[in-house]
Amino acid sequence: MKKVTIKDVASVAGVSYTTVSRALSGSGDIGEETRKRIVQIAREMGYSPNTVARSLVARETKTIGLVVNNISSPYTSEVALYIEEQAWVHGYSLILCNSCGNVEKEQTAFELMTGRQVDGIIIHPADEETYHRILPYTKNTPTVFLNEDMGDLPASYVTIDNYKGTWMGTEYLHSLGHREIVYFGRRWGKRTRTQRAQGYSDACESYGLTPRFIDYPHAVTTSHQAYQLARELFAGGDRFTAVFANTDVMALSVLQAADAFGVRIPEDVSLLGFDNIVFSALPKINLTTIEQPKQAIAAAAVTMLLGRIKLPKTEHRSRVLVPSLVIRDSCRRIDPPREEHAV
Amino acid sequence: MKKVTIKDVASVAGVSYTTVSRALSGSGDIGEETRKRIVQIAREMGYSPNTVARSLVARETKTIGLVVNNISSPYTSEVALYIEEQAWVHGYSLILCNSCGNVEKEQTAFELMTGRQVDGIIIHPADEETYHRILPYTKNTPTVFLNEDMGDLPASYVTIDNYKGTWMGTEYLHSLGHREIVYFGRRWGKRTRTQRAQGYSDACESYGLTPRFIDYPHAVTTSHQAYQLARELFAGGDRFTAVFANTDVMALSVLQAADAFGVRIPEDVSLLGFDNIVFSALPKINLTTIEQPKQAIAAAAVTMLLGRIKLPKTEHRSRVLVPSLVIRDSCRRIDPPREEHAV
DNA sequence: CTGAAAGCGCTAACAC
DNA sequence: GTGTTAGCGCTTTCAG
Numbered sequence: 260m261k262k263v264t265i266k267d268v269a270s271v272a273g274v275s276y277t278t279v280s281r282a283l284s285g286s287g288d289i290g291e292e293t294r295k296r297i298v299q300i301a302r303e304m305g306y307s308p309n310t311v312a313r314s315l316v317a318r319e320t321k322t323i324g325l326v327v328n329n330i331s332s333p334y335t336s337e338v339a340l341y342i343e344e345q346a347w348v349h350g351y352s353l354i355l356c357n358s359c360g361n362v363e364k365e366q367t368a369f370e371l372m373t374g375r376q377v378d379g380i381i382i383h384p385a386d387e388e389t390y391h392r393i394l395p396y397t398k399n400t401p402t403v404f405l406n407e408d409m410g411d412l413p414a415s416y417v418t419i420d421n422y423k424g425t426w427m428g429t430e431y432l433h434s435l436g437h438r439e440i441v442y443f444g445r446r447w448g449k450r451t452r453t454q455r456a457q458g459y460s461d462a463c464e465s466y467g468l469t470p471r472f473i474d475y476p477h478a479v480t481t482s483h484q485a486y487q488l489a490r491e492l493f494a495g496g497d498r499f500t501a502v503f504a505n506t507d508v509m510a511l512s513v514l515q516a517a518d519a520f521g522v523r524i525p526e527d528v529s530l531l532g533f534d535n536i537v538f539s540a541l542p543k544i545n546l547t548t549i550e551q552p553k554q555a556i557a558a559a560a561v562t563m564l565l566g567r568i569k570l571p572k573t574e575h576r577s578r579v580l581v582p583s584l585v586i587r588d589s590c591r592r593i594d595p596p597r598e599e600h601a602v
Numbered sequence: 603m604k605k606v607t608i609k610d611v612a613s614v615a616g617v618s619y620t621t622v623s624r625a626l627s628g629s630g631d632i633g634e635e636t637r638k639r640i641v642q643i644a645r646e647m648g649y650s651p652n653t654v655a656r657s658l659v660a661r662e663t664k665t666i667g668l669v670v671n672n673i674s675s676p677y678t679s680e681v682a683l684y685i686e687e688q689a690w691v692h693g694y695s696l697i698l699c700n701s702c703g704n705v706e707k708e709q710t711a712f713e714l715m716t717g718r719q720v721d722g723i724i725i726h727p728a729d730e731e732t733y734h735r736i737l738p739y740t741k742n743t744p745t746v747f748l749n750e751d752m753g754d755l756p757a758s759y760v761t762i763d764n765y766k767g768t769w770m771g772t773e774y775l776h777s778l779g780h781r782e783i784v785y786f787g788r789r790w791g792k793r794t795r796t797q798r799a800q801g802y803s804d805a806c807e808s809y810g811l812t813p814r815f816i817d818y819p820h821a822v823t824t825s826h827q828a829y830q831l832a833r834e835l836f837a838g839g840d841r842f843t844a845v846f847a848n849t850d851v852m853a854l855s856v857l858q859a860a861d862a863f864g865v866r867i868p869e870d871v872s873l874l875g876f877d878n879i880v881f882s883a884l885p886k887i888n889l890t891t892i893e894q895p896k897q898a899i900a901a902a903a904v905t906m907l908l909g910r911i912k913l914p915k916t917e918h919r920s921r922v923l924v925p926s927l928v929i930r931d932s933c934r935r936i937d938p939p940r941e942e943h944a945v
Numbered sequence: 946c947t948g949a950a951a952g953c954g955c956t957a958a959c960a961c
Numbered sequence: 962g963t964g965t966t967a968g969c970g971c972t973t974t975c976a977g
Binding site: 276277278289293315316317 | 946948949950
């Protein structure tokens with residue numbers, strides 16, 4: 260089954276293959292008569308253009324790379340869906356790669372993708388180190404970072420205001436009368452994580468509360484590991500009236516552990532998540548959470564990347580979208596123990 | 603920022619660019635001395651091979667296309683993760699495309715992907731019509747169908763025994779004493795769907811039960827639409843003691859609707875799902891379901907595709923994996939109304 | 946309006 | 962061992 264090329268069409272049509280190229284790419288100077296005839300013949304012969312060859316001369320592949328930690332994470336897969344849709348609309352295809360939270364694999368992914376001449380890359384970085392690791396590749400390939408505030412680094416990114424998100428969440432819990440809130444699943448290594456922890460921490464301070472953290476040692480959230488950690492939380496015997504989870508997936512694990520320990524949510528302890536994945540809206544889950552505007556994030560990332568592909572020289576830009584509080588049923592009002600009345 | 607090519611390296615090294623090619627691709631005849639020197643120079647110059655050019659001559663891209671209905675579906679994204687991992691292990695990259703359950707878009711995706719010279723394609727078809735629509739492309743590009751029994755059609759596929767799955771589920775419900783089981787979310791257009799419905803239907807018949815179907819008119823499952831349908835189910839006032847949902851996502855919607863109507867699961871009605879997505883294991887969800895071995899499916903699909911890429915002439919093959927029952931808490935034993943005792 | 950020729954970056958015969 | 966040459970499929974000057 261040999262594939263039919265432009266030359267095959269040319270010889271059948273009895274013209275030079277240049278003419279065929281022109282007829283097919285619709286570029287300018289060609290007789291309407293011959294054009295139609297060639298297009299017709301090409302169709303009959305089942306011709307389909309070889310994009311690889313075309314890319315080689317055009318020096319663009321109309322392909323963008325997407326590297327994420329884990330495509331099966333609900334948050335990520337939802338964003339990936341929107342990114343693919345946006346890319347598609349603009350005539351771009353997606354090459355997907357899971358880094359598994361591994362910086363080495365991120366680097367390999369960049370090597371592979373730049374080798375494949377992708378026009379640009381969107382990366383949800385695994386770690387703080389990521390930036391430096393992939394820096395050499397970003398010199399030649401426009402890159403936008405997803406969900407990560409790159410601060411002063413020369414990098415384009417779109418993210419949300421994580422600091423504000425956790426502040427907002429803490430504020431909400433405080434307004435419900437909670438004074439003993441533990442932050443579950445703090446991690447290190449990325450600004451996003453630090454900022455989330457910081458927003459909570461600063462809010463606590465401003466309300467005169469003592470921040471308390473449960474740190475999560477692993478790079479990628481797995482339900483199982485988060486569940487183990489949540490068990491320790493409840494087994495620890497510490498006092499707290501609310502837990503603010505670093506992500507919805509973690510919150511779900513807390514929910515599960517609470518269930519195992521006979522702790523009722525929200526009667527015994529309130530639970531607040533972050534991300535607003537679809538399953539958080541489920542009945543009996545009904546997780547109150549901080550929403551990330553996923554569709555807007557995806558659209559902004561694609562738009563930004565396409566902009567940089569067109570004008571690579573432009574200064575780096577950033578878009579910081581705002582999260583919002585989605586109130587469902589996992590947090591309840593309680594009577595604050597001492598200082599003051601609930602608002 | 604011009605990219606450095608093999609020629610640049612050659613001129614710096616003072617050799618012909620063929621030599622550089624040989625040095626870099628490590629193929630055979632070249633002096634160990636010069637090889638090392640060239641590799642060194644290439645590294646210093648930041649050379650990175652242009653895979654596009656290489657693909658053009660090699661006539662392979664080491665890329666496989668993956669087209670799915672919706673990457674954000676939990677089942678799909680999990681399978682996609684495993685597929686990407688498997689592909690990666692074998693040195694292949696993934697081009698991802700969402701068909702959104704749309705046959706037109708599937709066709710466009712095939713056109714695009716074959717144009718990009720992918721070495722093969724894995725497709726989770728949207729519809730029965732899919733096969734015929736993409737047939738012309740499969741002539742030149744090895745294709746394996748995912749999650750769809752292609753029957754006698756000349757096509758390679760890996761799927762599970764859906765018929766057995768629903769039979770097994772129905773049998774289980776029957777064994778718990780259920781005699782009025784409704785099948786929620788039957789759809790048309792794919793064998794998979796028909797087979798699921800049929801397994802249930804035949805099992806009912808063999809147990810002397812009357813099959814009852816709630817049909818789902820849409821192509822892609824959205825929680826919202828499934829929820830609406832589930833509401834109608836409970837609003838209808840029909841009698842039933844168990845519902846067997848076509849997918850876990852649908853089961854979750856049933857759960858939600860039940861909640862809204864004050865119907866308790868499993869006290870008032872038992873609920874059985876299909877797929878075993880991660881969230882079904884959640885506390886308070888704890889959905890009993892038919893498990894699809896996702897990792898095995900992914901591995902089989904990649905293996906099969908790679909096999910066909912290597913030997914395209916081979917006869918079409920199929921792998922039909924077996925589903926299994928995962929018992930959790932959403933189905934309970936009841937006293938059968940009349941005929942006989944529960945086992 | 947159409948054809949000839951060059952070349953995108955790389956590999957693979959085939960010489961030397 | 963290394964260089965020369967051709968060519969993968971296509972687009973794009975540049976002539977005519």
